[in-house]
Amino acid sequence: MTKFVQACIAANREIALMLRGSYPKSFFKKGKRGAGGDISYGLDLAAETIFIRHLGAYGTIDSEESGVIGEGKNRIILDPIDGSSNALSYFPYYGTSVMRVDKKGKLKEAVICNLVNGDLFFKVKGSRPKQGKLTSSLFETPRKSPVSPVGLFEKSYNYPELQHDLIKKGLKFRSPGALALSLAYARSVKYMLFVGEYRIYDLAAGLALCEDLEVIVDDDYVIVSQDKKLNKLIEKLVKKHHTKEI
Numbered sequence: 001m002t003k004f005v006q007a008c009i010a011a012n013r014e015i016a017l018m019l020r021g022s023y024p025k026s027f028f029k030k031g032k033r034g035a036g037g038d039i040s041y042g043l044d045l046a047a048e049t050i051f052i053r054h055l056g057a058y059g060t061i062d063s064e065e066s067g068v069i070g071e072g073k074n075r076i077i078l079d080p081i082d083g084s085s086n087a088l089s090y091f092p093y094y095g096t097s098v099m100r101v102d103k104k105g106k107l108k109e110a111v112i113c114n115l116v117n118g119d120l121f122f123k124v125k126g127s128r129p130k131q132g133k134l135t136s137s138l139f140e141t142p143r144k145s146p147v148s149p150v151g152l153f154e155k156s157y158n159y160p161e162l163q164h165d166l167i168k169k170g171l172k173f174r175s176p177g178a179l180a181l182s183l184a185y186a187r188s189v190k191y192m193l194f195v196g197e198y199r200i201y202d203l204a205a206g207l208a209l210c211e212d213l214e215v216i217v218d219d220d221y222v223i224v225s226q227d228k229k230l231n232k233l234i235e236k237l238v239k240k241h242h243t244k245e246i
Helices: 003-018 042-058 084-088 160-168 179-184 200-209 228-245
Strands: 030-033 039-041 060-063 067-069 075-082 095-101 107-114 119-124 130-133 151-154 191-195 214-217 221-225
Touching (some): 003 107, 003 119, 039 042, 042 084, 042 095, 075 179, 075 200, 095 179, 095 200, 107 179, 119 200, 151 160, 151 179, 179 191, 179 200, 221 228
Parallel strands (some): 060 075, 151 191
Antiparallel strands (some): 030 039, 060 067, 095 107, 119 130, 191 221
């Protein structure tokens, strides 16, 4: 584990503690439109401030909320709260996403944390992904489910006809609403599907954690699973409705 990963863990612990119990009114206050295109809330900015304090010494931070912050030869791609709409609704599926790359854009480290249950995933260049708990020093190979009956289909509500076709093929799904987290859990579900416009903040760390899985990344969709044939089947269904619905 590198010092950068340790710093990410320290930041996540502080943010998780901050989000215990009821939030202050300032967390619900709308701010300006962030660098990623969405409105930033006080909650997003409070988490961003904590990350800046912990990670500022490790490179230039490119945050979904405030854009480019600081200087350094390495670039840190940050989503301070992945699934902030869930967090602001007290819906228990939200976390954080961080990835550091070198000046050539190559991965150095990626860290994703589920702030609700403490699941933490990280990958360091040249090593396999690890999974553990935010409150523990024990990390091991990410869990896989050999018989998972469900997949994850983020933004499924935008594609009712595609939903119908997936169900006809027996491909059950959930749509929990935090793309980076869903990518981190791609090993333990049948598949992970996202259709629609995405940004680097949504995908960077999650895809780094999925590099040993079957991955399809197109301009308007992302499919991840352990099964290449399943990916191709899902892609065929997506393309069937792609022109009409996207």
